[in-house]
Amino acid sequence: MLGCSRYVRRALYLVASKRLSATALFSQSSDEYGPFGDHLRYHLFRFHGKKDLIEGMQQVISKNTCADDLVFFRLRGAGLVKREGRSVVPRCQLYAIYFREHLHG
Numbered sequence: 001m002l003g004c005s006r007y008v009r010r011a012l013y014l015v016a017s018k019r020l021s022a023t024a025l026f027s028q029s030s031d032e033y034g035p036f037g038d039h040l041r042y043h044l045f046r047f048h049g050k051k052d053l054i055e056g057m058q059q060v061i062s063k064n065t066c067a068d069d070l071v072f073f074r075l076r077g078a079g080l081v082k083r084e085g086r087s088v089v090p091r092c093q094l095y096a097i098y099f100r101e102h103l104h105g
Contacts, residue, residue, distance in 0.1 A: 011035040030097040040098045043080060047103065054103050057081070060088050061100050 014020040014035055020028075028034035032041070047054050056071035057080065064087040066072040072088060075081040080099075082091050090096040 007036050007039045029094055030101070036094060040094075040102075043078065043095075044099075044102055046078065057090075057099050058103055060090060061096050061103075064089055 052071050056066050060066050060081050066088045
């Protein structure tokens with residue numbers, strides 16, 4: 001998840017330089033071509049042809065669980081999910097919003 005900080009810095013730069021308001025940043029954050037679009041599309045591309053990962057991420061988003069430990073470890077390794085107690089949740093709300101909309105199986 002090391003590359004993610006680059007996108008956060010970019011978003012903060014856009015707000016600080018007044019190219020994007022904080023309100024616009026939050027409203028556009030999960031848009032395909034919003035400030036995090038490159039990062040989100042990168043991860044979406046990584047799901048291509050991997051039905052097990054798609055189903056695992058959908059399960060995390062809808063039920064806060066991941067039945068397949070191998071899938072969980074792969075999603076966690078990609079920085080997309082984390083464990084909170086007995087639940088498995090998206091690492092951030094941005095991922096939950098974006099992948100709920102873009103992963104259709």
